[in-house]
Amino acid sequence: MPAVKKKHSTATAKTTTKASAKTATPPVAKTVAGALAKTSRKTTGKAARPKAAAASRPFDVDALWALDRVGAPSLSPDGAQAVVPVTRFDMEKNHGSTSLWLLSTLGGQPRALTHAGEKDGQPRWSPQGDRIAFIARRDQEGAKDEQPQLYVIPPDGGEARRVTRLPFGVESFKWFPDGKRLAFVSWVVPTLKGQPAQDRARQAEKDRKESAYVTEEGFYRFWDHSLPMGRVPHLHELDLETGAVRDLFEGTPYELSRAEPDADTFDISPDGRRIVFSFDPAEKKVLEHRNALAEVDLRSGRTQVLLRDGDWDFTAPVYSHAGHHIAFIASHQGLKHTMPQQLAVLDTHGHWAVLSEDWDQEVAAPLRWDEDDLGVIFCAEDRGRRHLYRFDVKTLHAFLLFEGGHAGAFALEAGTLVVLHDSVQFPPRVCVVDHEGEADEQVLRRIESFNDEALAAHRFGLHEELWYAGAQDELVQMWLIYPPGFDPRKKGGGKLPLMQLIHGGPHTAMGDSWHWRWNHQAMAAQGYVVACVNYHGSSSFGHRFADSITHRWAELELQDIETATDLLLKQPWADPKRVFATGGSYGGYMVAWMNGHLPAGRYQAYVCHAGCFDWQAMFANDAYHWHAKELGAWYWDDPAKVASQNPVSAAGHLNTPTLVIHGQLDYRVPDAQGLAYYNTLKAQGVAARLVWFPDENHWVMKPRNSRLWYGEFFDWLKRHDAPSKTRAKGR
Numbered sequence: 001m002p003a004v005k006k007k008h009s010t011a012t013a014k015t016t017t018k019a020s021a022k023t024a025t026p027p028v029a030k031t032v033a034g035a036l037a038k039t040s041r042k043t044t045g046k047a048a049r050p051k052a053a054a055a056s057r058p059f060d061v062d063a064l065w066a067l068d069r070v071g072a073p074s075l076s077p078d079g080a081q082a083v084v085p086v087t088r089f090d091m092e093k094n095h096g097s098t099s100l101w102l103l104s105t106l107g108g109q110p111r112a113l114t115h116a117g118e119k120d121g122q123p124r125w126s127p128q129g130d131r132i133a134f135i136a137r138r139d140q141e142g143a144k145d146e147q148p149q150l151y152v153i154p155p156d157g158g159e160a161r162r163v164t165r166l167p168f169g170v171e172s173f174k175w176f177p178d179g180k181r182l183a184f185v186s187w188v189v190p191t192l193k194g195q196p197a198q199d200r201a202r203q204a205e206k207d208r209k210e211s212a213y214v215t216e217e218g219f220y221r222f223w224d225h226s227l228p229m230g231r232v233p234h235l236h237e238l239d240l241e242t243g244a245v246r247d248l249f250e251g252t253p254y255e256l257s258r259a260e261p262d263a264d265t266f267d268i269s270p271d272g273r274r275i276v277f278s279f280d281p282a283e284k285k286v287l288e289h290r291n292a293l294a295e296v297d298l299r300s301g302r303t304q305v306l307l308r309d310g311d312w313d314f315t316a317p318v319y320s321h322a323g324h325h326i327a328f329i330a331s332h333q334g335l336k337h338t339m340p341q342q343l344a345v346l347d348t349h350g351h352w353a354v355l356s357e358d359w360d361q362e363v364a365a366p367l368r369w370d371e372d373d374l375g376v377i378f379c380a381e382d383r384g385r386r387h388l389y390r391f392d393v394k395t396l397h398a399f400l401l402f403e404g405g406h407a408g409a410f411a412l413e414a415g416t417l418v419v420l421h422d423s424v425q426f427p428p429r430v431c432v433v434d435h436e437g438e439a440d441e442q443v444l445r446r447i448e449s450f451n452d453e454a455l456a457a458h459r460f461g462l463h464e465e466l467w468y469a470g471a472q473d474e475l476v477q478m479w480l481i482y483p484p485g486f487d488p489r490k491k492g493g494g495k496l497p498l499m500q501l502i503h504g505g506p507h508t509a510m511g512d513s514w515h516w517r518w519n520h521q522a523m524a525a526q527g528y529v530v531a532c533v534n535y536h537g538s539s540s541f542g543h544r545f546a547d548s549i550t551h552r553w554a555e556l557e558l559q560d561i562e563t564a565t566d567l568l569l570k571q572p573w574a575d576p577k578r579v580f581a582t583g584g585s586y587g588g589y590m591v592a593w594m595n596g597h598l599p600a601g602r603y604q605a606y607v608c609h610a611g612c613f614d615w616q617a618m619f620a621n622d623a624y625h626w627h628a629k630e631l632g633a634w635y636w637d638d639p640a641k642v643a644s645q646n647p648v649s650a651a652g653h654l655n656t657p658t659l660v661i662h663g664q665l666d667y668r669v670p671d672a673q674g675l676a677y678y679n680t681l682k683a684q685g686v687a688a689r690l691v692w693f694p695d696e697n698h699w700v701m702k703p704r705n706s707r708l709w710y711g712e713f714f715d716w717l718k719r720h721d722a723p724s725k726t727r728a729k730g731r
């Protein structure tokens with residue numbers, strides 16, 4: 001099997017330079033105009049879409065939801081075909097459905113593989129190439145799934161066959177190398193033995209008339225759902241021929257992560273005899289615990305802990321092809337809770353080492369060994385972008401395999417590399433990555449065109465990256481997305497409104513990626529210059545930058561955002577009377593903070609979506625250990641420390657009209673945060689409007705709610721928009 005490294009050796013050498021140049025100083029700009037002049041337009045003009053007769057319909061929320069959403073690819077073992085889930089929404093019906101599509105990497109048209117499923121997800125090609133397994137909830141063969149089940153379908157046609165009927169459904173899975181078995185995750189009652197007992201437990205759950213959630217756990221809800229009462233995620237083995245299911249954790253204290261027990265939490269050895277998994281060794285679980293690695297021997301059923309260190313968090317284990325090594329992600333939490341996710345390897349003697357110690361980037365799951373077992377492939381963020389890397393386990397260098405935009409997912413088989421990638425200019429698309437010519441240039445070969453026609457009906461705005469001196473005189477990156485047809489380098493024209501779009505986290509980043517919820521193009525199409533500041537604390541700029549805000553939230557971030565606004569207001573196109581700030585979650589925290597700390601009139605209006613308003617009351621959320629670490633104190637130990645970072649402390653100074661949006665199913669930032677903020681504004685006579693969704697979580701996920709969200713968002717800004725006399729042309 002060819003390894004990616006061999007195939008693209010020159011390219012990797014070339015891109016190493018690029019990767020290692022990461023720490024070099026980015027282009028500094030004394031002024032934004034200077035930055036604009038210096039900033040490379042490499043990505044901005046690349047919105048390669050087929051020519052359309054009239055690419056003129058504004059890109060709005062309806063256009064956004066009309067696009068196909070392509071998910072992570074899985075490749076056939078010969079690399080000739082990829083299978084992807086494609087989700088399509090019907091705005092009128094307020095409904096989405098996902099089916100599987102086959103894409104040829106050799107040329108040829110995409111082909112729909114499934115049609116019947118409500119949501120046919122997580123497709124994975126069998127190692128022999130003869131079947132594709134996926135998870136779905138279907139109504140077929142006279143039975144309707146109450147829970148998601150596993151299905152198997154031949155890639156060359158034929159019906160999907162349901163292969164599980166589990167009382168508590170299936171959450172994620174992987175194929176065994178023999179192609180005869182599947183390992184999967186299901187939440188079961190850990191004290192019960194055997195399927196019939198689990199069946200009875202399911203029936204009892206259904207028959208229960210009381211609705212109360214009763215617990216003594218410290219980790220009992222996550223994101224938007226209560227964890228199943230009395231059930232935990234166990235790993236199971238399914239024999240496809242007999243249908244026999246074995247709970248591999250039965251009678252043991254082991255369970256997978258209660259947060260998101262996906263297929264990255266475990267891996268099957270190449271000989272099919274062992275499964276390595278990540279687990280929380282503490283008896284009482286909390287979200288922020290440090291995970292250990294253990295391995296279950298399938299013949300004996302015995303489990304042994306492979307790696308446990310109270311100072312470290314170990315996740316995402318994967319066996320090498322030879323089975324002698326396990327690559328995994330390690331984070332030195334004992335040193336500091338903000339320590340990055342690093343690449344580590346464990347050998348059969350129990351020795352382990354962090355390999356990416358000198359590489360100041362965070363490794364993202366999933367990991368995948370290259371076919372020669374000399375490199376590990378994964379995605380990692382880099383300064384507002386996300387690339388695909390091959391980390392050489394001998395030289396300890398990271399080589400770029402694919403440069404984004406934003407690499408969302410990848411698959412590699414038989415030397416064929418496929419990426420799912422997106423940009424501010426286009427939603428996720430699937431490409432084969434080749435490297436060509438003397439310079440081994442990255443060449444992308446698209447293998448689908450699901451959205452090309454729909455996108456061709458719209459003009460998109462340019463986007464670009466620039467750097468300026470922010471807080472502590474350190475360089476800060478900002479992305480600008482312009483209204484369609486507007487070019488900041490062209491003189492003349494009138495004035496444009498400015499919108500700060502502040503990202504959440506705080507340890508995330510805005511960059512050259514497509515956003516399905518806060519869509520830059522849909523916002524710029526309304527005539528705004530959209531500014532996304534990667535303030536101090538943002539991910540993808542190294543650990544020091546991410547950690548710089550620890551125990552002093554809002555201080556540096558505010559300086560970065562304010563400096564950016566000052567710089568932008570000096571631009572000839574900026575209308576000083578039409579300046580807005582919007583943000584979600586931590587971005588909502590920032591706009592709530594700004595409202596209490598900036599003078600009235602600095603921004604004409606704010607939009608605060610799912611914003612954190614009061615850190616003490618935030619203790620009701622699902623990550624209460626985490627924000628206490630970030631703030632530097634439990635609220636009862638050092639109330640002043642928490643108060644100094646708390647928007648509610650400046651409640652008496654709120655002065656700017658605010659649209660407050662929140663979802664009742666938001667367990668990360670409970671809706672009481674939004675309601676308290678809104679009520680506080682109202683009680684003080686500050687103009688405010690509340691949009692509260694009873695059926696949305698931290699994010700707005702339903703088409704009609706999203707349409708309403710965009711409508712309310714723009715209406716609010718327009719209501720508080722006092723335009724200058726001249727307006728920019730070309731919109």
Ligand SMILES: CSCC[C@H](NC=O)C(=O)N[C@@H](Cc1ccccc1)C(=O)O
Binds near residue numbers: 503508584626668
């Ligand atoms: C281990 S929990 C991770 C919290 C996560 N932050 C990522 O950087 C997050 O969900 N952040 C929220 C805001 C928030 C901050 C503090 C406590 C709860 C929520 C977000 O911005 O989405």
